[in-house]
Amino acid sequence: MSDQIEQFDVVVIGAGPAGAVSSSLLNKKGHRILVLEKQHFPRFSIGESLLPQCMTYLEQAGMLEAVQASTFQHKNGAAFSRGEEYEYFDFREKFSAGWGTTFQVQRDSFDKILADEAQKQGVVLRYGHSVIACDSVNGERQLSVQTDTGERYQVQAKFVLDASGFGRVLPKLLNLEQASSLTPRQSIFTHIQDNIDEPDYDRNKILITVHPQHHEVWYWLIPFSNGRASLGVVAPTELLSKIQGSPLEQLQTLVSQGGKLAHILAKAKYDSQVRALGSYSCDVTRLYGENYALLGNAGEFLDPIFSSGVTIAMTSASLAAKAVHKQLSGEQPDWEREYSEPLKTGVKTFKEFVEGWYDQRFQNVVFSKKKSASITRMISSILAGYAWDIENPYVKNPARLSTLAELCQND
Incomplete structure (x- = not known):
């Protein structure tokens, strides 16, 4: 590698779904994007049951056609079993507008498809490259990168997006990590x-x-x-x-x-x-800072129970791409109002349902025989990933779950 410091508008750390979608969206806006991925694709990953909300972001990124052309398993809902009890939610019967079906995917091939599509669109992607330092230099971010063959080089970017998932590169380098409030x-x-x-x-x-x-x-x-x-x-x-x-x-x-x-x-x-x-649940002290933002699991990971990880990752990618584009266009986005708060709306909804699952409030709801059709559609929407639809009463006020659980328990 050359000693000269390379210049990019945005460096994205990680080529998983959040990295692929965010890099594609920013590339479409005319920005020069570099994605640095520590591993080599295809590689194993969990988070294989997508939610229908993901389809919106795949459409935005111009990747949906490639995914639909694959042989991934069709998915239209979630089923629940406990002893002899069996209940299911059909995502096509939901409160929120939008996709009602999606796919169950082997992440090695799914992630490779998204990364390949980003590259075809013009994103520069390098596998086997790890970010080992991230410094603020003259109002930009300077990254030290090491290849898996031991070479080192530096890249300068106007903005950095961390989509490194459980690698949590920036939380570690910038001392942003904090323990999750969820039980280990x-x-x-x-x-x-x-x-x-x-x-x-x-x-x-x-x-x-x-x-x-x-x-x-x-x-x-x-x-x-x-x-x-x-x-x-x-x-x-x-x-x-x-x-x-x-x-x-x-x-x-x-x-x-x-x-x-x-x-x-x-x-x-x-x-x-x-x-x-x-102890997979994790959190951070903040989701953004000086010329950087954290996407998906690099920020907060809740729990695999409702397969929310990829949906949160893609939602964060879409929200962050809009804010980054605004900033690179000379405006000053309000990162708290335009990124952190909207993202946390859905995370808060999922978190309430995760906690409700483990303390049995939500299990009482799932296995209740007397759920109304309208309540079932509202719950189905959240399970389908529409946890940001504030028209849904259980998104607007997730704590309503406790009242619903009590009603179901008294059936």
Whole structure:
């Protein structure tokens, strides 16, 4: 690499969904964009069950056609199982306007499609390049970059967007990290050859299963279009530590206790690496600062229960791209009002429902037999990712969930 400092309008750290969408949107506005990605694509990632709200952002970024041309599994809702109870939400029957269907995706190929589309549109993308320092120099950001072959170089940008996900590059470099208010939990997950032959099993929906004895333990089953599926369990760290064996043995033990899930996966073949992620919830002291902003998981990650991660990431990408374009055009955006506050509207909604899931308020709602059609549509909208639609009473005031849970408990 040359000793000369390269100049870009915006450097985006990370080429996942938030990085691909934000870089595409800014590139479309005529800005010169560099994306630096530490890993090489395709690579494994979780967060495989998209929400319909994502489709809007894929459209904005000009990437939807490429995704639709793939063979990803169609998705139209979310199903919930607990013991013998079974309920589902059809995302096509929702309160908010917008897409009612989406896809369940293997993230290695999905993320590669988005990154490839960004490159085709003119975004400069470099794999195997890590940001190791980020300094403020003459009103801009100067980044020190190291390649995976050990070379180092510097880049100067008018603005930096951190879309590094769990890598959380800027929170670490700029000392922005803080603990999440959510209870620490651990997840164990893998991909399986599911061999499901249940005639009434619906591959068009993610299946969320509650452990019959431990309401705070739940499983996801995300079917793909090729007979494979993503399978994972989330449990308190303390409970998992009491289960003997390797991560695979722990996962299989818990699945065997999963009621209907155990029956559905009776013929499953566990043929892939089992991975674990502990204390995954995280937060930051602020989402933006001097010529930088944090996108998606680089800011706050809640919990995988409602598959909100990619939707929050893409929403942050869209909001930030508008503010960055405004700033690069000579205006001064109000980052609190135009980015942080709008983003937190949806995060706050999801957070209330995450907390309600674990304290059983939302589980009471899900498995209630007496939900009205209008309430069901409002809840369906949030589960479909429309957590920013303030016309929805449960977005405007997420605490209404407690009142609804009490009503459902008294059915």
